[in-house]
Amino acid sequence: MPPSQRRRRPVEDDGESDEDARPRQRPHIEASETEQEEEPSDEDAEMNGATSRVDEQLAKKLIRYVIACEYSRTPIRRDGIKERVLGKQSRSFRRIFELAQTQLRAVWGMELRELPVREKMTLHEKRQAMKSNTQSRSGSGAYVLSSALPEEYRSASILRPSKTPNAEQEATYMGFYTLLVSLIWLNGGEISEQKLQRSLMRLNADRMLASERTEVVLKRLERQGYVIKKVDRPPVGYEGDQTITWHVGPRAKEEIGLDGVMGLVREVYGHPEDAAFDKKLRSSLGLKSRQLGDGEGEDGNDVSMTNGA
Template identity: 40%
Template structure:
């Protein structure tokens, strides 16, 4: 049988199979997508940076406000004033001193909103002695140009109905009992000084301590000796002991209310103490108590003096105003004599 020879098919080259059909040059150019990203990024670069800086600035302010609130609470825990210089050293560090106003204002908002408190500026210490007044006059010009560093303390801004002791008790540091003893003593002493015209002579001061049975010892834990407790009251700013030379070998000693005492207790605290002591009164007695309280505190205008009263004052000299019923010094020097109603 004859062999049949078939023709072999030649394999086409791979390039002929895989190579696509040529396309027009215009289609290839259209297929390449445009790349405008670089231009867009360049246009929005400034806005992105500004947003980033704003976010960083808000974060920095927030952190400073938190530090300010913590610092204020820590100072109040120790009954220390919140001094402007310490804020600059411990809160506004690293070149953030220019943000004091913003940080302080925002910290006030947070203290009111979260804790029901706010920072109030302490009054300047009074210049009561002759030497202090002369020094103040000499430095009056320089003080007008350079503002003195301020200091603040925290006070409650809660409504009066929420300040009831049955709702909010004394602080638990070191304990409610000891804190209530300390608060009662400084409130009473501040009230006595204020009701004597703001200045209480040392002789009367000792007599009141004797009547309160704290002339030598006190019931406050850790302050068994009275002199130790008095030093703490002075350190905390509730009272100030003034010593003034009255002549050769003679000096006058008296007590005044300190800056913290004026802010923390104030006229309202003294009036509240009187109300708790006298209890419920009828309308007539209530008005009489208000009138005597205002007169002792110097809240009313002085009545015109009579000629004989002016002459007596010129011969005797001026003296601190005393509470009702005490009048002249020595009129009630002995215990049990005189009237110390207020």
């Protein structure tokens, strides 16, 4: 029978179109997708090695920079590191910083610690902070080089004063600013200009400290971040005298801390094991004791700040 005369079988309408009835073809898979990843070439290895060598050099440069800043007690700022050390590699700050930290701890027994953010102290500063829409920064962006040695290696017989400019002047300077910071902390975190001058007069240090004028030393302490001098002037149109107060600076909080203040007071008064004396000392520093279940301590208590100093 000719093909034209053959009867066609009726196609039932089951809802499928001709396109649906056709067998679906498998998508063509490119050969490149099935191939395994190529192993790194020698050129890539050389580039990685060159990057590693550059990072090592920058980390050593950063270590030299922070040690030089620490001898002069110059604030180590993030912007200064990017400008003087990293240069065009400023985007690699985190990687270089961590590498330098590892070398500082392993070789030098030191580490970089970020200073706390400077607090808003006056009413005007607090109002300006509330009005500003800028978000608060998580860190100060300034660092200090601190010892990372175990506690048993931090005795005065091992950690002697620096020989720059000489050991005697350095010891005098350290003793003075530790005493000054302790006085401020024992007065609730701030001390008036009049009260500070009375205290210095009792120490015979109101005019001269060794071979330097006390005024010059106080300005240096303020510049280095050990203390903060606040001058509150009366508003425009109001009569009155300006008020000067001294506060604990961010460097003192990190370098001395409350432990250093308590250690100094114990040495001066000679009551290291007196429980009643420790209770009065903690009260003067604005500390409160908590039971052993909430913290720890040699005497079964822990301390925490109450006045925010």
